[in-house]
Amino acid sequence: MSETNVMESERQGRYVPAEIEPKWQARWDADAALYAAEGHDSGKPKFYCIEMLPYPSGKLHMGHVRNYSIGDALARHMWMRGYNVLHPMGWDAFGLPAENAALKNNTPPREWTLANIAAMREQMRRIGFSYDWATEVTTCLPEYYxxxxxxxxxxxxxxxxxxxxxxxxxxxxxxxxxxxxxxxxxxxxxxxxxxxxxxxxxxxxxxITKYADELLDGLDKLDGWPEKVRTMQRNWIGRSEGTLVDFAVAGSADKITVFTTRVDTIFGATSVQLAPEHAVAKAFAAEDAALAVKIDELLEQQKRAREAGDVGAIEKHGVPTGRFAVNPFNGEPVPIWVANYILADYGTGAIMSVPAHDERDFEFAEKYGLEVRRVIALKSGETELPFTAEEDAVLVGSGEWTGLGCEDAQRKMAAFAKENGFGTATVTYRLKxxxxxxxxxxxxxxxxxxxxxxxxxxxxxxxxxxxxxxxxxxxxxxxxxxxxxxxxxxxxxxxxxxxxxxxxxxxxxxxxxxDTFVDSSWYFYRYADAKNSAAPFDSDKANYWFPIDQYIGGVEHAILHLIYSRFWTKVMRDLGLIKNDEPAERLFTQGMVIKDGAKMSKSKGNVVSPDDMIARYGADATRMYALFAAPPDRDLDWQEDGVAGVSRFLGRVHRLTTKYAGAAGGSGESAAGQELLRKLHQTIGKITHDFGGRWHFNTSIASIMILVNEIAAKEASMDAGEVSGEVMAQVFRGLTLLLAPFAPFLAAELWEQLGGEGAVFRTPWPVADEALAREDEVEIPVQMNGKLVNVVKVPAGSDEAAVKAAALADAKVTARVEGKAVVKVIVVPGKLVNLVVK
Structure with missing residues (x-):
């Protein structure tokens, strides 16, 4: 062989991402239908998978890459499972950063935004994300907005x-x-x-408040959403059942309406407190200049607390107005105060203060010497004040309601207030x-x-x-x-x-x-019919694709985007455009990418560009590291050495597959061949399970690495003809298919070398053969007082007694036990044996 041919042969045997990846991206670009969904009448089960669309800031960083790699792996896997997959991408393109850039760079926002979109789209193509660009949505274009x-x-x-x-x-x-x-x-x-x-x-x-109850109740049906997100939305909606009660202002036609969730404690009200901006407080201030000055001071304190972002922790101050309100339940006059911790835009801007049964009111009463009057007590005896519990508690000192349980009293006292024209049961919300x-x-x-x-x-x-x-x-x-x-x-x-x-x-x-959150509240419906010029989308198409099967994005959008999109979905349903009540059946919130101890972001100055990683290690290694370094729901601590390690691993896969692609091998079955098949089918089973569960892609990739280690360990057997060509073909085809969702460029290259037909991610996903995957023997570690002594092999399925006998019969174990007393033998079936000895 000539020197030129030797060099060419060596070059062909190396893994060169810079040659493989552009080659396949060009082929995929040429086949515009490759990533397209097959329409709402395909006859296949549908799978709608999307990641939250990005703001086009101009550059992707590894936080983006991680998010999109999760969705891309899932979309490719579902194609291989025979689903009709819609996997689109678009741009949340309106917003203030474009205006700031216009000021800074003297560039019109439209020009800046569209240039950024073009750059980021090219980055996404280079990384190999399987987006159907025919369905692309750009929210700053008139055809969308x-x-x-x-x-x-x-x-x-x-x-x-x-x-x-x-x-x-x-x-x-x-x-x-x-x-x-x-x-x-x-x-x-x-x-x-x-x-x-x-x-x-x-x-x-x-x-949005029209849908408050439905937004709240719907959370109970979103089993596929993280509980953290559902809890955040419940708290933000903030539904409170209670009673509105009118306190007349003594000597005046005015009244003060308070909202309370505990009308059963109203006999313990020893003051009424107003926000500094309450209309009644303003009326008092207009008549009393000295009081007006004090109220202004309270308002300034409240303003400073807002600026500090912690009104709840404000040091409580108040001023008496010298006026009284009348408790409508007992006719008792109670002093009216103005307090800095009462907010005009929360509830009615006024409260009845019940120090004995509210910690905040108790703190205020202690400070200003207000009466503390117990009106709730446990049936079993006295408790320390303030006492807020309702269970096993009854009313005391509360007129005709004395002796009632708290919940019973709340219902009856609310009804009494309504019958007598000074109150009514009501529901309030934090949601505005x-x-x-x-x-x-x-x-x-x-x-x-x-x-x-x-x-x-x-x-x-x-x-x-x-x-x-x-x-x-x-x-x-x-x-x-x-x-x-x-x-x-x-x-x-x-x-x-x-x-x-x-x-x-x-x-x-x-x-x-x-508000730009309008744009992102319904964009995923437009993906279903992105070119429609007569309507936002065709209802038949939307009803086929929705709800979204898997939505992926950051938990930071739990209150903003996610609650708005749920509202918008319900409005569109009521307009007759769609049939679904919720936008997404399942939601996944990925962990952040951390670098230098902080979330990776442009503002922190710790961004890692995927372009740099791709230039050094290739797109496959870059995205595969993002999936391998941590479970997808956990934070990932960025380490460039990890990308290099994945690149070396992919080079190993390339070398082994290239070497044995089409190899004739031996004939008949061998122990080495059976061990390779067993490991292959175990790996198929493991990764299939991972895709169906919590997406432990890190352990999926680890299992592929273990499979490759097993193949490398059998290399001598394959070279010696001890493994049949049929087994080698099955093993390397299976390995390539398993790799396809995680490293699509390399998988496409190897699939071609192996003689595979069509796109690798349109090839059916391999099915684990349970009989082949079953171990004849399993290895059980044996420990002595928690320290490893040896590993023994026992037949698969051995019961506890057989495992114990095998451990005690092992030569290394008996040698270590000699002269010692075995106090206890702990057998963890299928896991380990631990001998406790003296």
Whole structure:
């Protein structure tokens, strides 16, 4: 053989990802239907698998790669299982970062965003993710956001979209309003160091509270969602059953309405406390200048606590107003106080204070010397105050209700309040309506105008919805972006000035844009029919694909995106567009990628680029490491050495498969061949089980490594012709199929070398032969006082007595036991034997 041919032979035998991976990506790109779903009439069982769509920031990092690798492995596996798989990708493309980039780089948001999308799409292709790009969705394009506007009009018609003036959360950094869900510990969800302010503004809201009970009750049916996510949503919805009770203000026509979950304790109320901004508190302040100063001080304390993000831990201060309220149950006057820990936007902004049976009230009463009056006691005797329990407790000192159990008293006292016109049983929620107005440019224009002169049924400046044929309201492209208050759209005369669609007179467009969580609340429905220009999607297609079989994303979206998308699904169901009640049957929240002790993110400056890893080790090794280094639901501590190790392993697989692909081998069965088949079918069984359970992809990949070790250990036997060609073909074909979900490029290359037909991930998943997988013998470690002595082999299925006998008969064990007393023999069936000796 010439020197050139020798070098070519050596080159062909090496694993070179930089040659293999672009080759296969080009082939996959040429076959546009390769990753496409087969439609809603395929006759196959469907499997809809998606990962949460990313914001197009310009670059993927390893946190993204891990998330998408999980979904990609699952999608490829389900193709091999014979399912009709929909595995799409899109872009959550509106949002403030594009405006910030426009300010920083003098680049229009649209141009910046679309360039980032192109770059990230190319990264995803290079990594080999199996997305059907024909279904791609980009939320900043008119063909998508026109349907945001259409939904808004439908919600307006149904009374779910409305406009009102209210106290809202204002981020001075974003220069826009935030929804309650976007305020974390008093700070902006985008800017951890920016304190959110309270402002009075007129805004658009979506009536999510209409669905509060259904959102809450539906959580009990979402068995495929993590309990942590369901608990977070339950707490955020915050349903409380209780009673509204009116306390008349003595000497006045005013009344103070309080909400209490424990009306059974009302005889123990020794004060009524108001938020500093309560209307009655303001009325008192208007009559008493000294009191007004003190109330302002309380308000300032509350403001500082909000800024610190911890109103719940505020040092409690209050001032007496000198006025009294009348307890409607016993006619007793109780002092009215104003307190800094009572919030105007929580409940009614007023409470009845029952120090004996509420820890917070007790703390306040102790500080200011207010009466503490017990009205609940255990049947079994006295307890230390404050005492809050309801079980085995009865009312004392509570008039005609004395002696009743707490729950019974709550029902009867609420009914009494209603009968006598001063209260009613009610339900309250922590969940508030979703404020969707944003005073920024880069978002969906709200399809409303304000008729300047007014017309029949609409006053001057009144709201008029646009007709559907006026959609989309296209976002103008040439807009000057500044950080001044108010939407930049307000300064675009050609956008603002328009005509009223009803009277034809002059009108002014709404200049607020929609919260970007509107875009992500329904995008996965658009994937089912991404090119539809006549409707958001075809209902038949959506009803085939939904609910999503597997949704994958971060737990940080539990309150924001996930609760909004559940709301949007219920609205679409009520509009008759879909039949499902929930968007996703199963939800998986992956762990974070940690580097240098912190979550990998651009803001932390600890991002690892997948491009660098691919250049050094290949895409397969990069994504396979992300699946191998930790269970997918746990945090992954990034180590580049791990990627290098996986790359070496894949090189070993390539060498072995290339060497024995098509090898003739020996004839007949041999012990070496049987051991290889046994290990192969054990591995098939293990990985099949992992895909069906909690996706222990790390142990799946570890089992593939063990299989490869077994193959390498039999290399001499294969070279000597002791393993038949049929067995070798079965082993290497099986190995390649098992590898396909995790390392698709290499699997495609090896499949071709092995003579496999068609795409490897469209080939049926191997089925474990239980008879072949069964061990004739099993190895049992034998320990003495917890330290390993030897490993003995026993027939598979041996009972405890046989395992014990084999351990005690082993020569190494008997030698170590000689001269000692065996106190106890502990047998863990199939696992180990431990001798306790003296």
């Amino acid at each position: 026109r349907w945001n506007q259409w939904f808004f009009l439908k919600m307006y018609e149904a009374g779910l979209a409305y406009r009102k003036k209210s106290k809202v959360n204002w981020c001075p950094e974003c220069q826009t309003v935030l929804a309650n869900e976007q305020v974390v510990d008093g700070r902006c969800w985008r800017h951890e160091d920016t304190i959110v302010e309270q402002r009075d503004l007129t805004q658009w809201f979506l009536r 309506d979703w404020g969707v107005s944003r005073q920024r440019y880069w978002g969906t224009p709200i399809p409303m105008v304000y008729c300047v002169n007014g017309h029949a049924g609409v006053e001057a400046g009144g709201v008029v919805p646009l007709p559907e044929n006026a959609l989309p309201v296209v976002l103008p492209e040439q807009v000057e972006i500044t950080q001044q208050g108010g939407s930049p759209l307000g300064r675009v005369v050609g956008f603002v000035e328009t005509k009223c669609p009803v009277c034809g007179g002059p009108a002014r467009r709404e200049t607020d844009t929609m």
